[in-house]
Amino acid sequence: MNFANSPKVEDLLRRVRSFMDEHIVPRQRQWLEEVHAGQYPVSFMEDLKARAKAEGLWNLFLPHLKDGEPGTRLTNLEYAPLAEVMGRVSWASEVFNCNAPDTGNMELLHMFATPAQREAWLEPLLEGTIRSAFAMTEPDVSSSDATNITTSIRRDGDDYVINGRKWFITNAAHPNCKLFIVMGKTDPDAESHRQQSMVLVPAGTPGVTIVRNITVMNHVSPEGHCEITFKNVRVPAANLLGEEGSGFALAQARLGPGRIHHCMRSIGAAELALELMVERAVERKSFGKFLHQHGTVGEWIAKSRIEIDQARLFVLKAAWLLDEVGAKAARKEISMIKALVPQVYSTVCDRAMQVFGAMGLSPDTPLADHWTWARALRYADGPDEVHLQAIARMEIAHGKERLGSTAAYLNIPPRD
Template sequence: MDFAYSPYTEEMRQKLQSFMEAYIQPRIREHNNETQAGQFPVSFMEDLKALAREEGLWNMFLPGLKDDEPGTRLTNLEYAPLAEIMGRVPWSSEVFNCNAPDTGNMELLHMFATPQQREQWLVPLMNGEIRSAFAMTEPDVASSDATNITTSMQRKGDEYVINGRKWFITNATHPNCKVLIVMGKTDPNADRHKQQSMIIVPKDTPGVEIIRNPTVLNHHAPEGHAEILFTNVRVPVNNLLGEEGGGFALAQARLGPGRIHHCMRSIGAAELALELMIDRAQERKTFGKHLSEQGVIREWIAKSRIEIEQARLLTIKTAWMIDNVGAKAARKEISMIKVVAPSLHTRVADRAIQLHGAMGLTPDTPLADHYTWGRALRFADGPDEVHLQSIAKMELRQSNRGASEIYLTPPER
């Protein structure tokens, strides 16, 4: 077992790190100012995207690119440390065309789009010319169980007619968001997992109405986690993605690698929070001592380091498994890290906030944003409890390992 990065990964890490230092870090303040003033997308985004593409730091998340598709050809294992670097500045992933939910949508289109759908939607997405959203969650039903969703998709002649209400649809208020992949029910009478389909809906189709963009823990995201109403939205049957009744399977396929991209970025965010914690602990004094000399603070620092290392190892093991045995066989690992990483993200950010005193709650540090996003990730792509349930199911299924027969020594009767 080799824990070192491969020479190629190391080369890409250094390239990305240099790009972050030259172009991203100097613009953090400007990005904050512009988004807080309601200017979105920020003025420099398109220029930075062009630069990143020129530098070969483009579409790094997608293994298995075809020859004519733009981007690097990294494995999930090679991508993990790069996503970690991007996780320190959450908006930076858009610069490299590696931001959710576009990444998950590109993966879906890459796997299932028809040639016409590829041309119309995948190509501009991979070129970073447009943005997209994925619409599954509904306010009226428990959407962590995707079989509950109620949005109806009725076939009428050569069209589907879509009616329903979605919310928490990330990216939907981004001015460049041109397309939604919507999950609904094409046949409510079919088997439970065959009722759903996914349909590509251009955002400007009549009947698509953005109702509001709710804040998340009172944090306003300009790209949106929007509530959207679909009223008699008509799209051609050619907009069906994959097969009719195949939506549930597509949703499973979409969430595999995408879930661990979030985890990789969470580890980067936790690493940054620890660094900020250490800097502050060494400069701030209370009761005649630096904070770094207080036992409780040392314990936070040590625990944060241990927990980050644990999570990183599980993340890269999961990435390795996705590369080598596929996302389906790595289901348990994906669920495990999906529970571990967002909690780590909030826990380390929370310690760092506490150590910074009241300042930790202000926009003068990135900690409040990191805390908010880590907390949100405990829901996005499935809440903790659903993943815990899947892990337990898989463990129980593998039971009957015979341990009790070997290791228990009950009294003889």
């Protein structure tokens, strides 16, 4: 494994940093003011997107771009440092058309869409002219295990009819959200992992109702984390994504890159939190000493540096594995970073907030917003506990294969 940036990535990294410094960071306050005033999308987003596209900083996340598709073809490992820079500002990835959940939906459509589906949905998503949502999670079941979902997708002649309730559906409140990729059960009697399918549901289809935009830690996200009902929603059978019964496999293909992208961005946000903490610690005094001269604060800074660097290296390893062997073979490492990185992100933000005192709770720093999202990431794409259980199962299975191999290391006296 070699994690050194190639000259190509170094050039892109310089350009992304320059774009962030010149066009995105100076607009953070304006973004907050417009969003809090109820203006969303913000007035300058389309201009920034057009500028990023013109500068070749577009669709950086997708390794398998085809000739003619807009964007820069990068591996997951190459994309990692760029996503880290984007993660420093919560809304920055949208400017580069690298924002969730659109990235995961583009991955799905890129791999499994028919030519007609590609023309209708993938091409406008790659161009950044529409947004989309992924509707899997449900309020009435533990849908971190996708086999538990209860939404019905029933074949009726040349159509599918959808009935169910979803929630925490990101992007659903965005005015430009034109597509829902809905996961439900087409055959409840099939083997548990072959019951699910995905269908493409255009926004505005009769029977689709956005019930509410659910707040996260009492924080309103303008793009929405919505509760949605599907009541006798009818779409053509041609809107099936992939094959009937392939929904679970499609979800796993989608979530692998999605999870690692969240972790890449989180490293950048945690790095920013540490930088803010250090600056505050060297400028602010309490009880006659600079904050960093108090032992606790110095320890927080040191621990944060260690934890971020450990997490970054682990994310780069997972990205390398994803490139080399694919999401299925790298599933343990992806689960490991998904359980680790949000914890690091949350902890570093919490320390930085404490160093800033009451100011850390205010909108005068980005820390409170980053901490809120870090906490939410411990649920997104599977809660910590599910990933830890999956890791444990894989370790135990590996241990059973090697059962008895540690006997030589035991110092047990022989029995009579």
